[in-house]
Amino acid sequence: MPQWTKAQNDAITAKNRNILVSAAAGSGKTAVLVERVKQLITDINNQVNIDELLIVTFTNAAAAEMKYRISKSLNACIKENPTEEFYKKQLSLLPNAKICTIDSFCTNLVKEHFYDLSIGQDFTIFDDSELQLLEDTVINEVLDEFFDRGDKAFISLVESFTKPNDDKPIIDAVKRLLKFIYAQPFPYLWLENAVKYYDPDIPLEKSEWYKYIKSQINYLFDLGISLVNENISLIDLVDDDKTRDKLPVILEDDLTEFTRFRNAFESSWDVFVNERAPEFKRMIPLTKINPKVASTIKTNREIYKSLLLDDIAQFLISDSKSYTEDMKLLTVQLSALTELLKEVDS
DSSP: OOOOOHHHHHHHHOOSSOOOOOOOTTSSHHHHHHHHHHHHHSOGGGOOOGGGOEEEESSHHHHHHHHHHHHHHHHHHHHHOTTOHHHHHHHHHGGGSEEEEHHHHHHHHHHHTGGGGTOOTTOOOOOHHHHHHHHHHHHHHHHHHHHHHTOHHHHHHHHHHOBTTBOHHHHHHHHHHHHHHTTSSSHHHHHHHHHHTTOTTSOGGGSHHHHHHHHHHHHHHHHHHHHHHHHHHGGGGOOOHHHHHHHHHHHHHHHHHHHHHHHHHHHOHHHHHTSOOOOOOOOOOOTTSOHHHHHHHHHHHHHHHHIIIIITGGGTTOOHHHHHHHHHHHHHHHHHHHHHHHHHHO
8 A cells, every 4th residue: 555645645635626736757646646536436435437537648558557557456446345346347337438648538529429510420530641731732722712812911921931933931831820829728819919019000119029129138238238347347457557558448448339339229229220330449469467367358358249249239120110111011911921821720
């Protein structure tokens, strides 16, 4: 007889409520569930038949293992109480018990009630290769229909994805999006809400995109300025007079560049985008100072120059007017894409 922990025993005996058991791999979740089922179906005073329970597993192997363990437990009960007919009844019901994967359960449910669904009793389930073939066929047929309509929004969408005589990118996009939105509780509600983020009537600085951009850029500024200040603090460790005289001028200029760009960013997006490109003075030789100090200064400077010249600069691709024009185009294209997805899905 296993020795259950208090938490395990709670999971086994809890009744008249929903319970959620979360535990690490190998901690005995299956054993706990088997014991819970065993106690439910062997309680003489509150008899529950095994075929009245639904026990869902992730794999067929797990379902088989579950049935085996329950069978083993029932056989042990029968051995201890050979005259108790209820245990024998549970063992006889076990082969038809609903201990299976969720897809197996759903398939059997449909088979049992096919007439309520107005489908044939001999329906089959697609395997992955069949489903892939059907999906490709449907997408191509729907694309042909949309091309025949000659809708400008759809044509604009296709042109943004594909090259002449190559519609594979748009097909791949449809497949990826369908797979992604099916993972949402309400796929098309999620998609429609996503399209709203491209509303051209919402200025860039009030958009959801800007919240992310602002957070990222401020993080990069904070990191860069902290590295500049760290270099400035290292000047006290420089023991060469000429280097100690010239180095502060270079590092203070580096800090000025960061401050200039941050001030522009805090002023407005358009001021930031149109700000003069950053310029860094050439570093003087650091061969006459402590090698560790020199290495730290060089490394820090390489990092913060890259932050300003590359990481922050990558955001400077569009002013607010261009952003609005882009959103006008994208809203039209995404609306066409939504209609395309719905038609393929249908």
